[in-house]
Amino acid sequence: MKEPKKLKLANIPTPLIDSEFEGCKFKIKRDDFTGMELSGNKVRKLEYLLYEAKKQNVDYVFTSGGDQSNHARATCIAAMQVGIKSKLFLWGKDKKIAEGNLFFDKLTNTEIEYFTKKEYANVPLLMEKEKVKFEKKDKKVYVIPSGGSSTLGIWGYINFMKELSEQIDIKKLNGIVVAAGTGGTAAGLLLGAEILGFNKLKIYPVNVIYSENEIKNKISSLVKSCVNDYKININPDFNNLVVLDGYSKEGYKNITKSKVKVLKNFFKQSGILLDPIYTGKAFVAFYENFLRSKKKSNVLFLHTGGLFGTFAKRKDFMM
Ligand SMILES: Cc1ncc(COP(=O)(O)O)c(C=O)c1O
Numbered sequence: 624m625k626e627p628k629k630l631k632l633a634n635i636p637t638p639l640i641d642s643e644f645e646g647c648k649f650k651i652k653r654d655d656f657t658g659m660e661l662s663g664n665k666v667r668k669l670e671y672l673l674y675e676a677k678k679q680n681v682d683y684v685f686t687s688g689g690d691q692s693n694h695a696r697a698t699c700i701a702a703m704q705v706g707i708k709s710k711l712f713l714w715g716k717d718k719k720i721a722e723g724n725l726f727f728d729k730l731t732n733t734e735i736e737y738f739t740k741k742e743y744a745n746v747p748l749l750m751e752k753e754k755v756k757f758e759k760k761d762k763k764v765y766v767i768p769s770g771g772s773s774t775l776g777i778w779g780y781i782n783f784m785k786e787l788s789e790q791i792d793i794k795k796l797n798g799i800v801v802a803a804g805t806g807g808t809a810a811g812l813l814l815g816a817e818i819l820g821f822n823k824l825k826i827y828p829v830n831v832i833y834s835e836n837e838i839k840n841k842i843s844s845l846v847k848s849c850v851n852d853y854k855i856n857i858n859p860d861f862n863n864l865v866v867l868d869g870y871s872k873e874g875y876k877n878i879t880k881s882k883v884k885v886l887k888n889f890f891k892q893s894g895i896l897l898d899p900i901y902t903g904k905a906f907v908a909f910y911e912n913f914l915r916s917k918k919k920s921n922v923l924f925l926h927t928g929g930l931f932g933t934f935a936k937r938k939d940f941m942m
């Protein structure tokens with residue numbers, strides 16, 4: 624196995640803290656603490672992706688996401704920090720007074736192109752076409768897929784598992800609940816656990832964009848491709864991948880009132896505010912599957928960040 628190299632961008636190790644909700648105790652790994660402007664799960668992936676971009680000596684990185692994409696925000700800030708220009712391909716509309724993640728995107732002076740949902744369905748192709756145009760103008764480009772979820776990017780979460788194993792006895796842990804957008808974080812967790820021999824640990828992705836089958840396929844194909852690309856000598860057990868489905872029926876960009884109520888209650892008890900797109904939905908799944916019964920589950924909640932997305936949804940939280 625040849626482990627890829629990385630830059631140092633994230634404040635790691637992130638804290639593993641004890642928390643409590645409605646009388647039930649559990650642990651949260653605070654990957655929202657990987658930084659401030661540059662925060663959340665994407666920073667771990669960007670350490671590898673931007674090392675590669677630097678190595679290739681590119682002028683630009685391209686990436687894509689929703690107009691409140693945490694990944695897009697983290698990418699343009701990190702790229703700016705390491706001296707690479709960026710271009711974002713966003714699903715949504717431009718706003719004169721931008722909020723949340725888009726506010727940060729605009730401050731970085733990144734180039735932004737907006738697309739409708741229909742157009743955005745072809746975003747990998749759109750980025751590749753634009754790359755060709757840039758290259759004709761002698762601009763080298765490194766394309767980072769949505770969510771940073773390539774076989775290189777997921778090394779951020781393969782190595783997260785090593786970090787976690789130094790903070791807790793993983794053999795005593797039954798599982799990890801994590802929000803799943805593109806599935807790269809969950810793929811890294813699954814692979815990291817296998818590599819370290821924690822082959823009983825369940826990974827519980829909470830799918831917020833794709834259907835249960837789509838996310839399972841995305842995660843397992845990322846794992847298989849990574850095993851192949853980096854010649855990792857393991858045979859991953861996909862029985863450890865258990866999707867907690869049905870927590871984003873309101874749609875990726877929306878959140879129901881009943882979920883917001885849970886998040887506000889959790890905030891009042893813990894001081895931790897989860898976001899409406901990813902971690903909030905994952906937490907409701909965590910609550911319903913592991914906390915509400917009040918039985919000790921030994922399942923950990925991975926907080927992957929996303930706070931800025933909350934500012935764009937202030938109205939939902941004020942009701
Ligand atoms: C805050 C937050 N949590 C979780 C995720 C999901 O990560 P992944 O795309 O690796 O599944 C994302 C991005 O997609 C995110 O921004």
